[in-house]
Amino acid sequence: MMLVKLGGSVITDKTRYLTFRVDVLTRLVKEIVSAGQNVVLIHGAGSFGHVLASEHRIQDGYTNDSQVPAAAKVMEDVRDLNLRVMRVLNEGGLPSASLPPSAVATLKSGKLDVLDVNLFRRYLEVGISPVTFGDVALDSERRFGICSGDQLMERLARELRPERVIFVSDIDGVFTADPASDPDARLMETVDRATLDSLPRTQRCADVTGSIFGKIETMLRIASWGGDAVVLNGHAPGRLEAALRGEAVKGTRVRGDAT
Numbered sequence: 001m002m003l004v005k006l007g008g009s010v011i012t013d014k015t016r017y018l019t020f021r022v023d024v025l026t027r028l029v030k031e032i033v034s035a036g037q038n039v040v041l042i043h044g045a046g047s048f049g050h051v052l053a054s055e056h057r058i059q060d061g062y063t064n065d066s067q068v069p070a071a072a073k074v075m076e077d078v079r080d081l082n083l084r085v086m087r088v089l090n091e092g093g094l095p096s097a098s099l100p101p102s103a104v105a106t107l108k109s110g111k112l113d114v115l116d117v118n119l120f121r122r123y124l125e126v127g128i129s130p131v132t133f134g135d136v137a138l139d140s141e142r143r144f145g146i147c148s149g150d151q152l153m154e155r156l157a158r159e160l161r162p163e164r165v166i167f168v169s170d171i172d173g174v175f176t177a178d179p180a181s182d183p184d185a186r187l188m189e190t191v192d193r194a195t196l197d198s199l200p201r202t203q204r205c206a207d208v209t210g211s212i213f214g215k216i217e218t219m220l221r222i223a224s225w226g227g228d229a230v231v232l233n234g235h236a237p238g239r240l241e242a243a244l245r246g247e248a249v250k251g252t253r254v255r256g257d258a259t
């Protein structure tokens with residue numbers, strides 16, 4: 001089984017509120033179907049979640065009453081995105097079931113606490129790909145908060161032990177510097193703890209759930225359990241399919257302490 005996160009920056013235009021990239025997702029779903037693997041899918045919230053969540057600081061938990069309708073609206077918006085994703089998956093030939101964190105997960109102080117991983121196992125057993133996503137969820141200490149796709153990736157990787165963990169992003173992988181501003185930036189084929197610590201910390205798009213470095217930290221933890229964790233560019237046709245087939249692919253492999 002493969003665990004795949006479709007980044008919000010791939011399936012939405014992160015700079016424009018509520019902009020879904022149906023064409024990009026349709027191609028990625030074709031790649032998934034053609035690779036013929038069992039997959040558990042997670043998708044980011046992109047502009048359906050981050051814009052409003054950051055405006056109302058939902059990631060900090062409850063601080064004032066004006067956040068309450070905002071938290072509910074973010075849930076509505078990410079469900080809207082998820083429904084669009086589900087249509088593309090089911091129409092594209094990948095029978096899929098949605099498991100929204102607002103309904104099946106809870107947080108404790110901003111961290112994923114309870115998640116019924118058995119539901120994911122049981123959908124897989126009946127040949128249906130479980131799909132979850134970055135969402136607002138209840139928090140036992142802070143009333144509510146953000147359950148990010150990366151937190152879900154980490155928990156599902158630990159519990160389900162997939163053959164490969166694939167992060168589909170809008171860049172080729174991890175670079176030695178920001179490729180948008182530095183022409184000498186070089187793509188790194190592998191990253192480990194030491195290389196990550198030596199990189200300059202720049203980021204292009206502010207996220208309520210952290211930068212690419214936060215994602216690499218998550219990947220380092222996942223890889224340290226023995227799994228293979230890869231980040232690749234979903235805008236480049238064929239890369240996701242190649243990674244799902246276990247082929248070498250342009251991107252960055254994250255090497256954990258144990259690998």
Ligand code: IP8
Pocket residue numbers: 008043044045046049050053074078133134135136146147148149150207208209
């Ligand atoms: O896009 C964030 O999840 P991510 C979820 O996976 C919200 O980081 C609602 C902003």
